Amino acid sequence: MKIDSIINGIVLDHITAGKAMVVYEALGLDDLDCSVAIIKNVKSTKMGKKDILKIDNDFKIDLDVLGYLDPNITVSIIRDGKTVEKKKLKLPKKIINVEKCKNPRCITSVEQDLDQIFYLANEEEHIYRCMYCESRVEKK
């Protein structure tokens, strides 16, 4: 199954198979009025299987959220049917209001207005910890 190239928009390729929905939700794509395609379990020579997301419109993607979810995702910006930019993702140093701290004793459990901030504690192992209580995040 192939999807025609889009004219103006964004393609997220090489998403780990089965993870497209998590990315879709984390980026808030459900709220978009434009055409969005989610293609799951596409055959890939590199990955065996992968997911792809295509967004048929200009859309400011949160690259920090995306890099946190999976730094191996390929982001291509399409203009007039051509790829004009490929964005490289990396693990963000900090994520704000992406994950919630699960520690019931963390101050964020009491002070509900506080931002949920996690910092990259170990880049090699992709470990993030709560800025307030050091609890390790359990990744989606």
Added chain:
Amino acid sequence: MKIDSIINGIVLDHITAGKAMVVYEALGLDDLDCSVAIIKNVKSTKMGKKDILKIDNDFKIDLDVLGYLDPNITVSIIRDGKTVEKKKLKLPKKIINVEKCKNPRCITSVEQDLDQIFYLANEEEHIYRCMYCESRVEKK
């Protein structure tokens, strides 16, 4: 955005825009290993906007569930790249374990092993009622 025709599989077309995810979940498509495409907010001359689902494999679709969700969905069975069958949907007389009765006094709230059965009480207005307590279902 267009999606190439699939070779063997099923196409669900004319899904009300924004409802593809509900259909996707109700049919359990997340559990499939085959390639599945969900295309949201596609331009449609008939409907303005619509959603489409493509399943790149043989898959026994529960037509009762689908008819209950939206009897206007078009179901096409594809073999060797050609549509070999179009299935007509209708509101099923009964739905079993698709919805849960929300009435806390209903026997299904106490007897957790009972099937959740709703019957079509008013075809014109698409109203379903619980077989046990007559509570009206609140459609997803």
